[in-house]
Amino acid sequence: MQIEFKLNGQNTAVSVEGSTPLLWVIRDTLGLTGTKYGCGMAQCGCCTVHFNGVATKSCVLPISEVQGKEVTTIEGLSNEEKLHPVQDAWIEKDVAQCGYCQAGQIMSASHLIDTNPSPSDEEIEQAMMGNICRCGTYNRIKEAINYAVEIKKNQK
Amino acid sequence: MKINRRKFIKFTGAAGGGLVLGFNWTQAIAEPKPGSKLEVSINAYIKYSTDGAITILSPNPEIGQGIKTSMPMIVAEELDVDWNKVSIEQAPLDTNNYTRQVAGGSGSIRSGWNALREAGATVRQLFIESAADVWQVEPDSCETNVGSVLHRASGKTVKYEELIDVAIARKLPEKINLKEKQDYSLLGSRIKNCDARAIATGQMKYGIDTVRAGMKYAAIIHPPSFGATLKSYDSSELQKLFPSVTVYDFDNNIAIVGSSTWEVFSAKKAIKITWESNNNENSDKLKEEMVRQLDSNKLTKLVNKGNTAKAFSAADQILEAEYYSPILPHATMEPMNFFAHVTDEKIELYGPIQTPENTRRAVAKKLQVSESKITIGLTRMGGGFGRRLKGDFVIEAVMISKLSGFPINLVWTREDDMTAGVYKPSTLHRYKASVKNGELTGWEVTGIGLVGKRVLDKINFPVGAISNIQLRTGNVKSKVTIGPWRAPNHNFLAFSEQTFLDEIATNLDKDPIEMRLQMLSDVKWSKYDVKRLQTVILKVREMSEWENRGDRHLGFAAYYSYHSYVAMVAEVSVTDGKITVEDYFAAVDCGQVINLSGAEAQIEGAINDALGHSLFGEMLINNGAATANNFHQYQLGRINTAPKNITISFIESEYEPTGLGEPGMPPTPPALVNAIYQATGKRYYELPLKNHGII
Numbered sequence: 129m130q131i132e133f134k135l136n137g138q139n140t141a142v143s144v145e146g147s148t149p150l151l152w153v154i155r156d157t158l159g160l161t162g163t164k165y166g167c168g169m170a171q172c173g174c175c176t177v178h179f180n181g182v183a184t185k186s187c188v189l190p191i192s193e194v195q196g197k198e199v200t201t202i203e204g205l206s207n208e209e210k211l212h213p214v215q216d217a218w219i220e221k222d223v224a225q226c227g228y229c230q231a232g233q234i235m236s237a238s239h240l241i242d243t244n245p246s247p248s249d250e251e252i253e254q255a256m257m258g259n260i261c262r263c264g265t266y267n268r269i270k271e272a273i274n275y276a277v278e279i280k281k282n283q284k
Numbered sequence: 285m286k287i288n289r290r291k292f293i294k295f296t297g298a299a300g301g302g303l304v305l306g307f308n309w310t311q312a313i314a315e316p317k318p319g320s321k322l323e324v325s326i327n328a329y330i331k332y333s334t335d336g337a338i339t340i341l342s343p344n345p346e347i348g349q350g351i352k353t354s355m356p357m358i359v360a361e362e363l364d365v366d367w368n369k370v371s372i373e374q375a376p377l378d379t380n381n382y383t384r385q386v387a388g389g390s391g392s393i394r395s396g397w398n399a400l401r402e403a404g405a406t407v408r409q410l411f412i413e414s415a416a417d418v419w420q421v422e423p424d425s426c427e428t429n430v431g432s433v434l435h436r437a438s439g440k441t442v443k444y445e446e447l448i449d450v451a452i453a454r455k456l457p458e459k460i461n462l463k464e465k466q467d468y469s470l471l472g473s474r475i476k477n478c479d480a481r482a483i484a485t486g487q488m489k490y491g492i493d494t495v496r497a498g499m500k501y502a503a504i505i506h507p508p509s510f511g512a513t514l515k516s517y518d519s520s521e522l523q524k525l526f527p528s529v530t531v532y533d534f535d536n537n538i539a540i541v542g543s544s545t546w547e548v549f550s551a552k553k554a555i556k557i558t559w560e561s562n563n564n565e566n567s568d569k570l571k572e573e574m575v576r577q578l579d580s581n582k583l584t585k586l587v588n589k590g591n592t593a594k595a596f597s598a599a600d601q602i603l604e605a606e607y608y609s610p611i612l613p614h615a616t617m618e619p620m621n622f623f624a625h626v627t628d629e630k631i632e633l634y635g636p637i638q639t640p641e642n643t644r645r646a647v648a649k650k651l652q653v654s655e656s657k658i659t660i661g662l663t664r665m666g667g668g669f670g671r672r673l674k675g676d677f678v679i680e681a682v683m684i685s686k687l688s689g690f691p692i693n694l695v696w697t698r699e700d701d702m703t704a705g706v707y708k709p710s711t712l713h714r715y716k717a718s719v720k721n722g723e724l725t726g727w728e729v730t731g732i733g734l735v736g737k738r739v740l741d742k743i744n745f746p747v748g749a750i751s752n753i754q755l756r757t758g759n760v761k762s763k764v765t766i767g768p769w770r771a772p773n774h775n776f777l778a779f780s781e782q783t784f785l786d787e788i789a790t791n792l793d794k795d796p797i798e799m800r801l802q803m804l805s806d807v808k809w810s811k812y813d814v815k816r817l818q819t820v821i822l823k824v825r826e827m828s829e830w831e832n833r834g835d836r837h838l839g840f841a842a843y844y845s846y847h848s849y850v851a852m853v854a855e856v857s858v859t860d861g862k863i864t865v866e867d868y869f870a871a872v873d874c875g876q877v878i879n880l881s882g883a884e885a886q887i888e889g890a891i892n893d894a895l896g897h898s899l900f901g902e903m904l905i906n907n908g909a910a911t912a913n914n915f916h917q918y919q920l921g922r923i924n925t926a927p928k929n930i931t932i933s934f935i936e937s938e939y940e941p942t943g944l945g946e947p948g949m950p951p952t953p954p955a956l957v958n959a960i961y962q963a964t965g966k967r968y969y970e971l972p973l974k975n976h977g978i979i
Contacts, residue, residue: 152546156501161493162486164666165545166617167698171915174617202486215484222476222881225889226348227483228490228617228666256923260915262617262667263348264892266926268885 133194135160136204146192151175153191154201162202162231166260173259176232177201183239185258202231205238213283214238217276225263233259237273246277287460292406294456302333303410303448305456307403330359330407336431336445338365341373345638346479347668348889349945350882353478355400357878361470362404362463364428365444372478374662397940401462409457414450415442465876465938474881479664491635491663494623494693502684502692503548505538505557506704509908510763512561514538522554531555532687539684545695552697563763563908567710570905571608573760574712574732578606583730583756586742590752592718595726599718603788607715607780608970610902611734612708612769613910615920618666619701624681625691626651631658631682632691636665636672643675647682669893670768674706702918703910707903708769709734713780718752722792724803726752731777733759735766738773744844745817746785748810749803764905770893771946774845778950779898779957779971782841786958787967796840796958797825812844816873819935820851823871827933828853836866839958841951846943848874849935850887854927854955858963863978865895865927865956870948872932875939883944887932890948896921898953899979902972919974 129146132139135158142157149168154160154177163186166174170185177186178200186199206212211219214237224230233256240247240255247255252273261269293306306329331339340359346352356372408428415433416423419440427434432441482488507513517538519531529542529551538557542548577583596602622635631653637643640660648655665672681694696704711733718726727750731739737757747753769775789796800821807814821842825831828838830853837858842851855867868891877883900919904911912918953971960978961967968976 148546152544155493156544156546159495160486161489161495164490164618165492165695166619167915168549169698169914169916172617172698206485211485218484219476219480222474222480222885224348224477224480224483225350225885226346226617226665226667227477227479227488230483231486234484253924260617260920260922262615262669262893262896262920264889264896264921264926265885266892266921266923267888267930269923270926 131191131195134198148191149187150189150191150194151186160201160203173232174229176235183236212238213276213279217272221268221272223265223268223272225265229261241276292456302331303451304329304331305407334445334448338370345662347665354878354882357470358400359404362401363408365431405460405462409460410451411444411447414447472877475879490618490666492621496691500541500690500692501545501548502694503540503552504680505552507536509561509563511563512559515558515560517557519555522551525554526551534683541688565908566906567904577732577758577760578714578730583758585756586740587755592726592728592752592754595718595752599720601719603717605715605784607713609711609776611710612901613702613705613903614669614671616667616671619698620677620696622678622681623693624685626685634661636663637675638668638672643678646675650679669770674767699913702913706765706767709736709766711739711776715784724750728754731757734762743811748807771949774950778843779953782954783957816849820849820871820873823933824851824853824869828869837959837963839955841954843951845947845950848942848947850947850951852951852955854959856959856963867929868927870932873935873937874944875937875941877934878941884932886944887948888930891952892921892926894949894952896925898971899973
């Protein structure tokens with residue numbers, strides 16, 4: 129079926145089977161590989177994108193439900209000139225080890241601080257619970273989110 | 285020091301100009317013996333461009349342990365340049381282009397540490413000699429200062445890049461000077477992962493992201509249980525639903541080739557397959573067999589010093605305990621995948637593999653072709669932990685490309701990854717210790733591994749610390765595919781040993797740290813460095829304020845592995861019978877720290893990784909098959925299981941750098957379990973801890 133939606137601010141049209149998960153449309157059909165496959169059942173968070181502004185696991189979201197909606201992937205979170213505060217914080221705090229899960233982590237974290245200007249430790253844990261990192265970068269993830277909150281405050 | 289020039293190759297006429305020095309990343313070759321032949325594989329280079337940009341090409345695959353950043357730091361330190369001008373490239377495995385025969389050499393190999401230092405220092409010395417030649421002064425009267433050569437007497441300076449033409453025309457230096465530790469400016473500092481920005485912006489490419497012109501996607505169906513064989517299959521339904529996909533079978537696998545990942549993943553479900561399996565292994569039976577092995581006469585004696593029987597018969601007290609750790613899958617976040625393009629002329633491979641050379645050999649053998657036809661390009665890896673040492677999925681990709689005739693990217697589903705993987709063997713350890721007059725006098729350990737016997741260590745503490753000691757190993761047969769898993773052998777040996785020692789300390793009414801220090805002070809002979817082990821223990825005692833712990837529940841462990849020394853203290857709290865991990869303290873001696881940020885990350889990561897597995901990790905086997913197939917059934921640590929704080933201290937060390945990816949793993953679980961004892965009065969002998977109702 130023909131699906132039209134907004135991807136990273138651009139009007140996008142694809143013709144695919146309606147049951148195809150958004151993840152595979154983004155990756156295989158549209159060639160944006162920053163969003164990763166990890167489990168295919170919304171358990172690990174590698175595939176997290178913003179769907180109508182909300183952090184969402186794209187591996188179980190059928191493309192038919194994306195009709196007319198807005199999707200932001202890691203590639204569209206910011207532009208080259210100015211990164212999202214969470215991306216700056218991730219680089220500054222040197223969070224990534226293997227890095228594979230980090231796009232998903234960043235999409236969850238950016239949604240958190242975009243909607244909650246000063247999250248508590250509990251709120252951070254709650255927001256990041258759906259993202260697994262086997263390298264174990266969790267302590268730096270927390271540190272980076274707190275740092276991103278500071279960056280964002282100073283930008284205002 | 286004198287340097288063997290023949291271990292380097294100076295390339296001239298490089299694209300874009302500049303000086304290029306080729307060398308071998310891991311091998312430094314001893315001085316040649318006259319007349320002998322030696323082959324040097326040039327697999328790395330330093331390129332110094334005329335605009336001052338420096339490129340370091342490394343052959344090492346990056347799996348997240350930071351070597352793509354840390355190893356070039358060693359080169360840059362000796363080269364004496366501004367790190368901001370250094371960029372790092374990863375090269376494909378293509379040794380054919382750069383292998384050359386040289387005369388001489390005994391082929392003895394030192395560590396990569398020396399090879400990298402010498403390569404950097406050789407280029408620095410070449411620039412010094414070039415400048416000295418231009419200025420008509422003695423090289424010894426010159427020094428370098430961040431990318432420039434300085435003549436001390438006259439104060440004249442010249443940038444390296446201005447010396448490139450002179451340097452290209454010169455012979456390589458015969459003598460180099462390696463920096464002294466006190467002169468390091470880069471090593472030991474905090475440097476960010478060189479791919480940090482690419483990762484944070486989604487630009488970093490992993491193997492799973494590979495797309496090539498004309499490429500197809502491939503999925504695979506493995507036997508549903510270990511050792512099962514393919515009897516027959518019916519793909520008629522699949523062909524109706526997915527008319528454009530093609531199906532192949534080989535080596536008891538079925539492959540599906542199509543135009544997108546989702547298409548081939550979906551098509552897998554539409555095929556009817558008949559398998560034959562006589563495998564009825566299950567976890568309980570395997571464990572029972574391991575228990576039986578403990579008392580069998582098929583054990584191998586690894587260590588037998590003194591006379592344990594005598595020590596036991598003379599003992600005031602004998603302590604015994606048995607410890608079990610389960611089978612674990614690797615669960616790398618990036619599932620197995622590989623790109624392959626097989627044609628009659630050549631085989632192009634691209635993807636995440638930790639062992640490109642062995643894999644190339646295996647592919648050549650499988651297809652009966654010359655290795656020279658095969659190139660392997662390496663991608664950054666979405667985790668390894670030992671899984672990507674084995675190239676089974678590369679062979680699969682090669683077979684699928686050969687059978688289909690297409691360039692293909694084979695992608696495993698998470699379910700494939702979890703159920704057709706390579707696993708940490710389950711282990712069973714029985715300990716028996718004798719006490720006489722308040723001292724440990726005898727120590728016996730029997731370690732049983734699933735398939736593998738590598739469940740003990742014959743040189744590690746407490747070998748050397750107890751006069752009567754006997755270590756024996758055995759194994760139980762199984763069809764489960766067993767292999768290395770982060771900190772092989774040591775990973776859960778430390779759990780049993782370090783918790784048993786803690787129990788002994790309690791029994792003797794001794795402080796566990798005090799008891800350990802005392803045992804170490806009595807060591808007469810060892811292959812581990814007693815002083816270094818004592819130092820990390822003293823350090824962690826101080827860091828954790830062990831002696832002023834008040835009502836904090838602390839657990840201690842100290843362990844030597846991969847030539848590094850790590851002591852840890854864990855702090856836990858209990859609420860309504862459930863455990864919360866509060867703090868971890870780690871004191872580490874890994875020799876010279878290369879990248880402090882990366883080094884800390886390895887220890888933090890190992891603590892979180894080991895914690896998650898101690899709490900939840902368990903792959904049960906039933907009817908010969910892995911029972912958990914995705915993260916809803918197999919739990920890893922998440923952000924809420926991370927300790928609230930991790931405090932790490934590296935010992936200032938004169939020693940050469942040693943491993944860090946693994947040594948943080950072994951002491952983490954026992955420090956936790958010992959802390960839990962302090963908090964609850966209960967000792968746990970089996971992992972994972974979720975089975976004890978305290979999580």
